[in-house]
Amino acid sequence: MSIIVKLDDQLHARRMTxxxxxxxxxxxxxxxxILKTGKARAIRFSTLxxxxxxxxxxxxxxxxxxxxxxxxxx
Amino acid sequence: xxxxxxxALTISHRVLRTLVVLNVVYGLxxxxxxxxxxxxxxxxxxxxxxxxxxxxxxxxxxxRLIMVVGIASAPIAHVILxxxxxxxxxVRAGDPFVVENGVRLQTIAWSVLGLELLHLVxxxxxxxxxxxxxxxxxWSFSITPWIAVLLLFVLARVFDHGARMRAELEGxx
Numbered sequence: 135m136s137i138i139v140k141l142d143d144q145l146h147a148r149r150m151t152x153x154x155x156x157x158x159x160x161x162x163x164x165x166x167x168i169l170k171t172g173k174a175r176a177i178r179f180s181t182l183x184x185x186x187x188x189x190x191x192x193x194x195x196x197x198x199x200x201x202x203x204x205x206x207x208x
Numbered sequence: 209x210x211x212x213x214x215x216a217l218t219i220s221h222r223v224l225r226t227l228v229v230l231n232v233v234y235g236l237x238x239x240x241x242x243x244x245x246x247x248x249x250x251x252x253x254x255x256x257x258x259x260x261x262x263x264x265x266x267x268x269x270x271x272r273l274i275m276v277v278g279i280a281s282a283p284i285a286h287v288i289l290x291x292x293x294x295x296x297x298x299v300r301a302g303d304p305f306v307v308e309n310g311v312r313l314q315t316i317a318w319s320v321l322g323l324e325l326l327h328l329v330x331x332x333x334x335x336x337x338x339x340x341x342x343x344x345x346x347w348s349f350s351i352t353p354w355i356a357v358l359l360l361f362v363l364a365r366v367f368d369h370g371a372r373m374r375a376e377l378e379g380x381x
Contacts, residue, residue: 165381175379 136203140196141170144189159184217300224293231289235282242275266336273333274345277326284326288319307375310368317360324353 145155152170156163161181168174169181182193189195244252249268258271291312298304334345 161381168379169381173379174381175376177381181381 135172136200136205138198138200138203139169139172139174140198141166141185144191144195145170148189150189155185155188158188161185217296220296221293221300224289224296228286228289228293231282231285235279235286238275238278238282242272242279245272245275270333270336274330277329277333281323281326284319284322288316288323291316291319305367305371305374307368307371310364310371313360313364313367317357317364320353320360321357324357327353 145152152166153163156166161184165174165181169177177197182196185191185196186193241252245268253268253271258267295304295309295312298306298309330345331347331349334347
């Protein structure tokens with residue numbers, strides 16, 4: 135998928151683990167792991183809002199678009 | 209929310225398994241009758257309490273055609289029962305909203321349509337003047353099964369759509 139999730143970079147910059155983030159927001163570690171590894175097919179605004187609030191960042195800091203990667207087939 | 213009638217699925221599973229066996233017995237029974245009507249019609253029809261008046265050729269043919277329809281209905285009923293059993297098993301396993309169940313419902317819809325068409329064939333045999341003179345068949349048309357066919361096709365589509373929507377939601381975080 136040409137949408138890249140940069141959650142790992144944001145966590146690394148803040149010296150925060152995925153488990154700690156999961157503890158701060160009401161989202162399971164399993165779901166956050168799916169998001170971090172780029173296996174998620176969609177993200178809810180509520181999830182995005184919770185992560186942005188916990189990491190004090192913008193949605194653009196978490197997501198990026200790379201046109202060189204072919205889009206996922208439906 | 210409490211689960212309504214927790215034992216209902218187990219009972220449904222057992223009833224359906226029994227019906228699958230009974231349907232096979234029914235099919236073989238009708239096949240046996242057809243064979244007997246060909247080998248020993250003079251014995252079979254009086255034994256069944258069928259009195260063929262006058263020229264019994266059309267009556268015999270009508271009875272045999274109805275037996276053939278009966279035999280043809282057994283595999284169709286088998287398809288319905290086994291698909292329904294598979295649906296009940298997915299409910300018991302806790303995951304009924306799968307695309308396969310939509311396909312199964314559609315197969316059931318086509319099968320019920322097939323059974324209704326066979327019912328019409330029996331009606332046509334019963335209505336033919338040559339047979340009606342010989343046999344008194346209690347046949348009547350009912351709109352209810354046709355509405356059930358329509359309902360099953362609609363439900364199959366609803367199920368298919370719902371299962372696809374759920375599959376899409378599964379990857380949502």
